[in-house]
Amino acid sequence: MHEKRNFVIVLLLVVALAWAILAWFVLNPETTVLLWLQRVVAFAALVALAGWLFYALKVEDKLPDHLCETVGEMYYDVGGLSFMATVRNREGRAYLCVFYQNQYENPVQAVVHLRPPDDSFIIRPGMRDVHIAFQAGGGDFGVINQPIAVPEHLQGEVIEVMLGAASFYPRSQGARLRRHAGMRCGAMLVDWGGSAFKSGVHEVSGEIELQQPARLHLSMPKDVEPFATGNETWRQELIVAGVRS
Secondary structure (H helix, E strand, O other): OOHHHHHHHHHHHHHHHHHHHHHHHHOOOOOOOOHHHHHHHHHHHHHHHHHHHHHHHHHOOOOOOHHHHHHOOOOEEEOOEEEEEEEEEEOOEEEEEEEEEEOEOOOEEEEEEEEOOOOOOEOOOOOOOEEEEEEEOOOOEEEEEEEEEOOHHHOOOEEEEEEEEEEEOOOOOOOEOOOOOOEEOEEEOOOOOOOOOOOEEEOOOOOOOEEOOEEEEEEOOOOOOOOOOOOOOOEEEEEEOOOOO
16 A cells, blocks of 8 residues: 555655765865754654655554444454444435455454344344354455344344354465554354355344354444345345455
């Protein structure tokens, strides 16, 4: 993201270094105007540019924090995959939206598991737990959209959902692109090597164990569809691509 700027900093650093060498070791104090001022300015520029370059390469985020811009500073993190679940009203249909952001340069596989109360929103009749499995490329920012039905007596209310998640980097994490750490969320056991990873919003047993689950409060929108047909399909949307190998 900042390659051109960093290249300019390197060039200026080389110029400042050359100027400092000339001012301190080459130029004649008896014939050079304002030599001491040149020495001070050259040294100060050298230190400032070196500090700026160190910050740019070692401290500064390589990519913007799009998740923070979308949902605010409060979001969850599981092993380098940051995410936040919200419910939004889109033209009379409620959507469970799981915004996600890969903090590292390599692709990640992730599972986000939500366990709402018995009397809650509906994805399919008889389905309670929401088990979302997806993959994200290095640095990607995107969203999982799952249409839901919200019973009329819950519209405008806030429900408490238990939350757990797991992530796996098949090729290791690689370089870190963003440094803001999200909040801890609950964990869950996933057999990453037991079978081929299958993306989707899956119907699963409510017996899946969530280890120290986080408690997420979701606000249910008003004036949305209260019934589910069973044909509502999920969709993964890549909002901003990260890095491509």
